[in-house]
Amino acid sequence: MIEFKFPDLGEGLVEGEVVKWHKREGDFVKEGEDLVDVMTEKATVTLPSPATGRIVKILAKEGGVVKVGQVLCIIEEAAPGAPVEAKAEARPEVRAMPAARRLAKELGLDLSKVVGTGPGGVITVEDVRRAAEAAKREVGVAEAKPAAPAPPAEERPAQPLREERIPVRGVRRAVAEKMKKSKSQIPHAYHVDEVDVTELVKLRERLKAYAGDVRLTYTPFFVKAAVAALKKYPLLNASFDEERGEIVVKKYFNIGVAVDTENGLVVVVIKDADSKSILEVARELQEKSARAREGKLSLDDVRDSTFTITNIGAIGGLWGLAVVNYPETAILATGRIVKRPRVYEGQVVPRDVMYVAVSFDHRVVDGGYVARFTNAFKELLESPDLLVLNL
Known part of the structure; x- marks a missing residue:
């Protein structure tokens, strides 16, 4: 008998939620075959069977939370050389988020x-x-045509429910835990500014014709501008090691991008964003965002971010203060682009303006440092030709 335990997946993950079993008790399974989907705070991971044999007992039910090292199921291993039995009956695979x-x-x-x-x-x-x-x-319809008339109700009609209780599970539970950790351990401070993105709007419109099947949003430009600014102000591309009392400055630039999905907020990671073009960032972001909404992200898609960007303006907010993506030092929130009157070349004209807000760990940096970082970010978006030079 083999006890299949929830493995340590790294990244400090200690628990997960069982989403779906691909096999049932009594089924035969081959070693390496998909066995169970477990949702962590990072992604939904499909765990393969550790052996070939029959599933004797499933101990972790769908919807339940399991800890690392907890037994998920018990498998009766098949004898070496024994033929692998087929399932008792074929069950069509139901694909669902x-x-x-x-x-x-x-x-x-x-x-x-x-x-x-x-x-x-x-x-x-x-x-x-x-x-x-x-x-x-x-x-x-069935109730509207009863076989016999129902007796008149003497009781008062049932009142509609005034409350609803929704179990906190899956991504929502993971987000809740991570936000609690972030707000309780990181002393947040904030910096808000506005950016004239008129020239960026024009540049994006021109480049969309050359993007092919890639959807060119503003986010790839934000990613590249952030990387260039982080190279000048590297303390924002860092984390705080509380045990050793050290600031860990990252020499690589893995930019997390918040994606809104039906399952909740997911942060996908663009690895080594400094070495990729705007179009390459756009293509990778499009692919990973699609997988995020389908619930098909791998751990590699969501791990090792060093700085995060959340584009709340894509949904409609003018600006907002985001919570730092623990254990990073800062997160940049970009707002909706709107027309506002501004003085430009001596005249008051309508310009495309966007608010940006940086939430940061005050243990690592001070407001002046963040203001200088934001100025560098602004300069690249207000003069996007400079951004192109960074490619």
Whole structure:
């Protein structure tokens, strides 16, 4: 008998949530075959079977939280050279996002009867909701035509629920834990400024024609400008080692980018962003954002970031103060680009303006240092030709 335990995945991860078992008790599994999906604060990871044999007992149920070293299941290993048995019956694979699986489980909905409209036919949360509403309507029709008239109700009609309790699970639970750690351990301070991005708007419009199938957003420009500014002000590309009382300055530039998904906020990482062009950053960001929304990120997609950018303006906010992505030193939040009257070449004209806000660890840097970093970031966005020279 083999006890399959939740392994140490590194990155300081200590627990995860069981999202989906690919096998059931009594099934046969081959060594290396996908066995179970576990969601950590970084990504959803598919763990392979450690051996070939029959699954005797599953100890970690879907939706449950497991610690590193906790037994997930027990496998009765097949004898060496013994033929691998087939499953008792073929079960069609149901492809669904983790959030859609959880919602279906809460609603008691059979996912095999839901039509997926996501990429490649993946079932989304909206698909589950539509199926649940359709099921309710079918029940309503059946109830509207009873076999015999129902006796008049003497009781008062049931009042609608005034509260709803939502279990904090998955990415939301991981975000909650990480934000709590960040705010309790990092003394946050903030710096806000505005940037005239009129020339950047024009440059992006010109370059979109050369981007091919890559969606050229503003974020890749922000990434490249941030890297150039970080090279001048490296203390913001660092972390604080509390045990040793040291500031750890990173000589590499792995830029995290916050992605809004149905499962919650996920930070994907552009590794060695200083060595990549704006178009390369845009392509990688597009691919990783798609995988984030499908719940298919690997640990390598989300680990080892040194500085994070969150573009709240993509959704609609003018500006906001973000929470530092622990254990980094700073996070840059960019707001929505709006037209505002500004004095330009002696005249008051409408210009494209954007707010930026830097949240930082006051143990590592002071406000003046952050202001100088922000000025360097601004200069590159206000004169994007300088940004191109950094490629």
